[in-house]
Amino acid sequence: MLEPEQTIFDRQIDQLAKQLTTAHRPTFLTGAGISVPSHIPDMESAVNQFGLFSQTWLEDDPAAFYQRFHREMLDPIRKYGPTKAHRIIAQLEKQHLIDGIVTTNVDHLHQVAGSHHVIEVWGSINVNFCLQCGRIFNLQALHSDVPRCPVCHGLLSPEPAFRHLGGTLPPNLKQANAYVRQRLTDGAWRVPLNDQLADELLSQSDLTIVTGSNGYYRHCSPQHVIEINPHATWFTQFADFRISSTADEAFAALAMKLQLNLN
Numbered sequence: 001m002l003e004p005e006q007t008i009f010d011r012q013i014d015q016l017a018k019q020l021t022t023a024h025r026p027t028f029l030t031g032a033g034i035s036v037p038s039h040i041p042d043m044e045s046a047v048n049q050f051g052l053f054s055q056t057w058l059e060d061d062p063a064a065f066y067q068r069f070h071r072e073m074l075d076p077i078r079k080y081g082p083t084k085a086h087r088i089i090a091q092l093e094k095q096h097l098i099d100g101i102v103t104t105n106v107d108h109l110h111q112v113a114g115s116h117h118v119i120e121v122w123g124s125i126n127v128n129f130c131l132q133c134g135r136i137f138n139l140q141a142l143h144s145d146v147p148r149c150p151v152c153h154g155l156l157s158p159e160p161a162f163r164h165l166g167g168t169l170p171p172n173l174k175q176a177n178a179y180v181r182q183r184l185t186d187g188a189w190r191v192p193l194n195d196q197l198a199d200e201l202l203s204q205s206d207l208t209i210v211t212g213s214n215g216y217y218r219h220c221s222p223q224h225v226i227e228i229n230p231h232a233t234w235f236t237q238f239a240d241f242r243i244s245s246t247a248d249e250a251f252a253a254l255a256m257k258l259q260l261n262l263n
Contacts (some may be wrong), residue, residue, distance in 0.1 A: 012243045013253045016209070016226055019240070020097060021258070023207035028089055029220055030103045030110070033212025033229060034247045037083045039076040040107045058161050059131075062146045069158070073107070073125065074142060082113035085211065085247035088255045090114035091262060099205060102198040104217045106160045108139060119198045121217055123159035130154040210235045211247045 020026055032040070058065045082090075090113040092098045100117040101110055108126040110118045126139045128147065132154025141147050147156040199219055202208055208221035215234025227239040228250045236242050243250050255262060 009243065009245060009253070012241060013250065013257055015241070016243065016250075016254060017257045019207055019224065019226065020092075020209070020254075023205075023224070025099045025205045026097070026207040026209065027099050027202055027205040027221065028101045028103075029202065029208050029210045029213055029217070030089075030101065030105060030247075031211070031213030031217075032105060033214075034083060034085050035105055035107055035109055035212070036246070037248055038080040038107070038109060040105075040109070041072055058157060059155070062155055065161075066142075066146050069142075069161075070145075077107060077109065077112075082109045083248055085251040086110055086113035086115075087262060088251040088260065091255070091260045093117060095260070097258075100201050102202060102217075102219070104213060106158075119194050119201065121194050121198045125158045125160065127159040128156045129159070131157050210239070211250070 086109050089098070089101065089110065093101070093115050100119065101115055102119045102121060103110060104122050106120065106123050106125050108120075108124050111126070125142070127136060128138070128141050129136045130149035130152060133149060133152045135149055135151060137147075137149075137156060141156055142158070148154060149156060198217075202219045202221060205221040205223070207224040207226065209226050209228065210220060210233075211228040213229075213233065213235065218234060220235060220238065225235060225239045227233065227235050227242040228245065228247055229236075229242060230244055230246060232242065254260075
């Protein structure tokens with residue numbers, strides 16, 4: 001007789017809670033799936049379907065670029081905010097139950113939910129800098145229709161868009177923020193520090209819980225992996241088991257199991 005799906009789910013949540021609370025260095029790796037309830041497009045959709053980070057659109061037509069950027073990215077973030085899964089992961093961090101979070105998402109929702117130890121390997125829309133003077137501004141700077149630097153009036157570029165633009169700044173730039181300088185390698189934009197930190201965190205972890213990630217970034221704990229995803233991914237082959245549910249469903253059950261206070 002086949003085991004009922006709900007029984008399998010409950011048993012897996014019990015095992016997830018047990019491994020999470022007994023691991024010495026548990027980590028999370030999150031991808032686009034965790035932000036689906038917030039109506040945030042994944043990077044592949046943002047690039048291919050919406051053209052949000054095309055190589056020339058921002059510079060050729062800033063008004064059109066930011067109109068689409070507001071509609072597909074910023075407006076959903078403001079309207080829906082972090083998902084239930086984001087908020088529960090933040091609580092796990094607050095209660096010292098996890099060692100850190102690596103995410104391929106650029107939406108900054110982990111931090112909005114209250115997480116602090118977050119490594120964004122593909123950049124963040126909370127990092128926006130002037131293409132003219134190199135000054136850095138946070139997410140609040142993107143509120144205007146076409147965001148510009150309040151100092152020199154240069155066009156502001158969200159970090160993910162800049163990386164897809166090829167990451168070049170004016171050669172005579174001398175006032176570039178240290179954040180910019182450490183990521184410019186031979187004139188091209190890189191995030192070497194984040195990549196290195198993420199790889200080190202996950203390689204030293206004894207448990208990585210992978211949720212919403214399809215495997216474009218292929219790093220995880222060398223010891224134990226638990227996957228939360230309705231569909232099999234590249235990580236499934238390494239997972240102790242896969243919880244076939246959405247992130248919100250699984251984390252809501254985990255929060256109840258661990259009696260987390262979400263207020």
